[in-house]
Amino acid sequence: MMRSGFIGFWRNGTVSLAAIFAMLITLSVVGALMVGNVFLSSFLETVKEKVDVTLYFTIDAQEPDILALKKSLETLPEVNRVEYVTREQALLAFRERHKDDAVMLAALEEVGGNPLRASLNIKAKELSQYESVSKFLEGDTALSPGGENIIEKVNYRQNKIVIERMNTILSYTRRVGATIALTLAIMSIMVTVNTISLALYTARDEISVMKLVGAGNNLVRGPFMMQGAMYGIVSAILAAALLYPATFWLGRSTESAFGGLNIFAYYVADFGRLFLSLLGLGIALGIVSSFVALSRYLKV
Amino acid sequence: MIVFDKVTKIYSDNSKALEKVSFEVGHGEFLSIVGQSGAGKSTLLKLILVEDEPSDGQVLFDKVNVHELPRRELPHLRRRIGCIFQDFRLLPDKTAFENISFAMEAAGRSDAEIEADVPHALDLVGLKQKIWSFPREMSGGEKQRVAIARAIVNQPDLIIADEPTGNLDPLNTFEIVQILKKINDLGTTVILTTHNKGVIDSLKKRVITLENGRITRDDEHGKYVL
Numbered sequence: 454m455m456r457s458g459f460i461g462f463w464r465n466g467t468v469s470l471a472a473i474f475a476m477l478i479t480l481s482v483v484g485a486l487m488v489g490n491v492f493l494s495s496f497l498e499t500v501k502e503k504v505d506v507t508l509y510f511t512i513d514a515q516e517p518d519i520l521a522l523k524k525s526l527e528t529l530p531e532v533n534r535v536e537y538v539t540r541e542q543a544l545l546a547f548r549e550r551h552k553d554d555a556v557m558l559a560a561l562e563e564v565g566g567n568p569l570r571a572s573l574n575i576k577a578k579e580l581s582q583y584e585s586v587s588k589f590l591e592g593d594t595a596l597s598p599g600g601e602n603i604i605e606k607v608n609y610r611q612n613k614i615v616i617e618r619m620n621t622i623l624s625y626t627r628r629v630g631a632t633i634a635l636t637l638a639i640m641s642i643m644v645t646v647n648t649i650s651l652a653l654y655t656a657r658d659e660i661s662v663m664k665l666v667g668a669g670n671n672l673v674r675g676p677f678m679m680q681g682a683m684y685g686i687v688s689a690i691l692a693a694a695l696l697y698p699a700t701f702w703l704g705r706s707t708e709s710a711f712g713g714l715n716i717f718a719y720y721v722a723d724f725g726r727l728f729l730s731l732l733g734l735g736i737a738l739g740i741v742s743s744f745v746a747l748s749r750y751l752k753v
Numbered sequence: 754m755i756v757f758d759k760v761t762k763i764y765s766d767n768s769k770a771l772e773k774v775s776f777e778v779g780h781g782e783f784l785s786i787v788g789q790s791g792a793g794k795s796t797l798l799k800l801i802l803v804e805d806e807p808s809d810g811q812v813l814f815d816k817v818n819v820h821e822l823p824r825r826e827l828p829h830l831r832r833r834i835g836c837i838f839q840d841f842r843l844l845p846d847k848t849a850f851e852n853i854s855f856a857m858e859a860a861g862r863s864d865a866e867i868e869a870d871v872p873h874a875l876d877l878v879g880l881k882q883k884i885w886s887f888p889r890e891m892s893g894g895e896k897q898r899v900a901i902a903r904a905i906v907n908q909p910d911l912i913i914a915d916e917p918t919g920n921l922d923p924l925n926t927f928e929i930v931q932i933l934k935k936i937n938d939l940g941t942t943v944i945l946t947t948h949n950k951g952v953i954d955s956l957k958k959r960v961i962t963l964e965n966g967r968i969t970r971d972d973e974h975g976k977y978v979l
Contacts, residue, residue: 465846662842665802666903667832668859669825 462683468652472684473691475648476738479641480692480731486634487727488700492716493630504619506583507608508573508590512540514603516571522603523573529589531582536574543569570605581620645738649681650746660750670751674744681743685735692735693728696720754780754911754942755801760810762796762966770796772966773810778944780910783937785953785975786946788963794946797963798915801944802834803827815910832860835904835941839916841896843888843903849875850884853903860907874902878932894925901932905941912936914945918952926952 462469510519519537526535538546544567551557561568577583590607653660656677663673697720704717720727755778762771771793778784786794799805800812803819811818819830836842843852853874854867862870875881878898888896897917904912914933918926930952937943947953953960953975960975961968 460846658842659844659846662844663855663859664828665804665831665836665842666856666859667828667830667834667907668855669828672859 459679459683462680465652465655468655469680469684472645472648472652472681472739473688475641475645476684476688476735477691477695479638479645479738480688480735481695482637482641483734484692484696484727484731485699486637487730488696488716488720488723490630490634491719491723493626495719504576504583504615506575506577506587506590508575509570509605509608510572510603511605512568512570514571518603519571519573526573526575526586526589529586531577531579531586533576533578535576538572538574540567540569540571543572642738646742646745649684649739649742650749653677653743653746653750657750660747664751673751674747677747678740678743681739681741682736683739685737685739686732688739689728689731689735692731693724696727754778754782754815755944756813756816757797757800758811758813760797760800760807760812762793762800762805763808769966771800771807774963774966774968775810776961776968776971778942781937781940781942783934783943783956783958784945785956785958785960786944786963787948787953787960788946789948792963793966794963795915798913798944798946801911801913802831802836828859832907833910835907835909835912837897837900837904837912837914837917839919841888841893841900841920843896843899845888848885848887849880849891849899849902852888852899853906856903856906862907870906871902874906875899877905877935878902879928892925893920894922894928897921897925897929898932901929901936905936908941910942912941912943914943916946916948918947918949923951927955930955 508522516539523535523537526532547561547569548558551561575586577586587607590604660673700717700720704715757774757776760771760774761769763769774793774797786797788794796805800807801814801819803822806820812820814830814833822830844855847855850871853871857867857870872881872884875884878901880895880898880902883891883895883899886895888899891899897920901917912933917933918929921929926949933943933945934956945952957974960970960972962970962972962975
């Protein structure tokens with residue numbers, strides 16, 4: 454069966470080529486979607502990392518009060534982590550940031566002492582949860598742990614529009630991406646099945662002869678399914694190879710556009726999983742399409 | 754061995770290919786079926802191979818109604834029948850050896866048996882030197898001899914030859930008929946359809962004449978009469 458499958462693959466050169474091209478398109482689309490998805494996911498992670506809510510305290514807020522608020526924030530299920538920045542750390546960071554800016558440093562000297570406020574950096578687990586975290590902060594209990602208001606301002610209001618807009622864009626991107634991916638995948642699978650059907654159309658006389666000399670369905674199917682699997686293997690190798698220059702070229706533009714994220718790096722890091730998935734999919738696709746296409750001619 | 758019992762075949766456009774055809778073929782017999790195109794010869798053979806279903810009546814092969822066999826039994830039936838066609842029906846992408854060995858693989862023979870029997874079958878039809886040739890590299894007579902080798906390699910009980918000489922010149926026709934005769938002498942039942950008067954007259958075997966789907970003559974040592 455292996456032997457005649459391989460011989461059939463080799464001798465029907467043009468037909469094999471057509472089937473391989475059709476599958477190559479399918480697998481390239483799937484492969485590109487896989488790399489793209491991994492890339493998009495990690496891009497989203499980075500974006501989420503950058504969004505936070507910062508709580509600025511009044512100058513005379515006491516450290517124990519701040520720490521108590523930090524603790525109660527940490528008990529909230531929506532909160533991922535809370536980072537406490539003391540006034541001294543804020544001052545250091547400010548100096549560091551403006552170390553080349555003489556005017557700013559002079560202004561700082563002019564004010565005297567430490568004009569900066571302590572702050573809490575709050576990161577929620579999901580973008581959508583910032584809303585409820587900020588509601589919690591606006592409630593009375595959170596605002597007055599020691600009986601007086603120690604919170605100067607919450608910058609959520611300023612970030613709110615940005616966060617919300619980002620949230621909608623991201624969920625849209627996900628949904629549209631998934632729809633496009635699914636449509637493309639279905640289309641290319643249909644193209645593959647049809648190409649293999651056509652390839653088998655040329656073999657229908659052969660199949661009827663096989664049946665007439667007393668071959669059972671499995672004996673007829675075997676070599677053709679073997680052939681289908683071989684189309685899958687060759688296409689998977691080609692598709693994985695094609696993605697190399699494609700991602701390499703895209704890598705540069707993504708690096709500058711997405712701030713350091715390089716799609717090529719994902720391709721290289723994820724290559725094993727990617728290749729095995731493509732290989733598995735290709736073999737399955739080849740066998741299933743051959744099987745489906747064959748059943749039409751096996752009714753003699 | 755083969756019994757046709759009042760077999761009628763009506764195609765979808767209401768044309769009658771066979772009408773109440775009844776006859777019997779015994780073991781080791783050599784039966785020729787003659788008739789003009791459209792007389793129903795090919796339909797008759799298709800019914801034996803279960804390529805087609807009769808509209809009425811039954812076809813028995815060793816007392817078994819072949820049209821009541823379950824689908825998965827069909828390969829077993831077909832392995833007991835060797836087929837030869839006017840258009841040879843060799844697999845174009847396989848060599849002579851592979852064409853014949855395929856029929857053996859279908860019957861579940863081992864590689865060792867295949868290695869031994871295929872050259873032997875080709876030898877029997879006088880084509881040993883063409884064992885690695887593809888059908889496109891052979892003449893019509895050679896192709897038909899490969900087809901015969903394929904038909905006999907599994908030692909079937911019955912050989913069906915549907916106009917095997919239709920595409921051949923007189924010399925090749927004569928040789929093919931001699932080979933079929935030899936196969937019959939070795940004990941295999943042969944059913945042959947033909948137009949060729951010379952073939953029938955030289956065989957001096959039983960002849961059934963079909964006309965418009967009916968048997969009009971059944972002669973023990975027949976001549977070609979139309």
